[in-house]
Amino acid sequence: MYKKALCSLFFVVMLIFSYNVHAAIFASGGEDGKIKIWDSETKKLVKELFIPCESLEKGRVTVLAFNEQCPVELVSGHVDGSLILWNIETGAYKIT
Numbered sequence: 001m002y003k004k005a006l007c008s009l010f011f012v013v014m015l016i017f018s019y020n021v022h023a024a025i026f027a028s029g030g031e032d033g034k035i036k037i038w039d040s041e042t043k044k045l046v047k048e049l050f051i052p053c054e055s056l057e058k059g060r061v062t063v064l065a066f067n068e069q070c071p072v073e074l075v076s077g078h079v080d081g082s083l084i085l086w087n088i089e090t091g092a093y094k095i096t
Contacts, residue, residue, distance in 0.1 A: 018064035022071040027088075029061025035076055037088055049074075049086055051093065 016029045025046065029035045035049040063077035074086045083096045 016061050016064050018066050018074070020066040020071055020074075022068075025088075027064050027066070027074055029064050029076060031060050033059050033061060033078065035061060035064065035074070035086070047088065047091070049076075049088065049091055049093070051084070051095075 017026055019026045019040070024040045026038050026040055027035055028038065033050060036045055037047040037049065038044065039046050060079040061076050062079055065075050067073035067075070072087055072089045074088050076084045076086065078084070085094045085096065086092070
């Protein structure tokens, strides 16, 4: 009985990070599907990227990667298998 109750309380929190050396920023993503852009020097939140709920809910972020050729582009992968290409300056996105 005790073992069963203990197992039901266990959960995993997963954070994903990607660093952009050209812009001195990093991105983090997590369980809520939101992507946060941080200033690496001040450690302050610069921007939050997300898809509005009425548009489409993608779920947990599983991977993040900045485009080395175009530092304002970020790709996020989500638990449903989708990839989203973001423009971190404008917040615009394209789902693939």
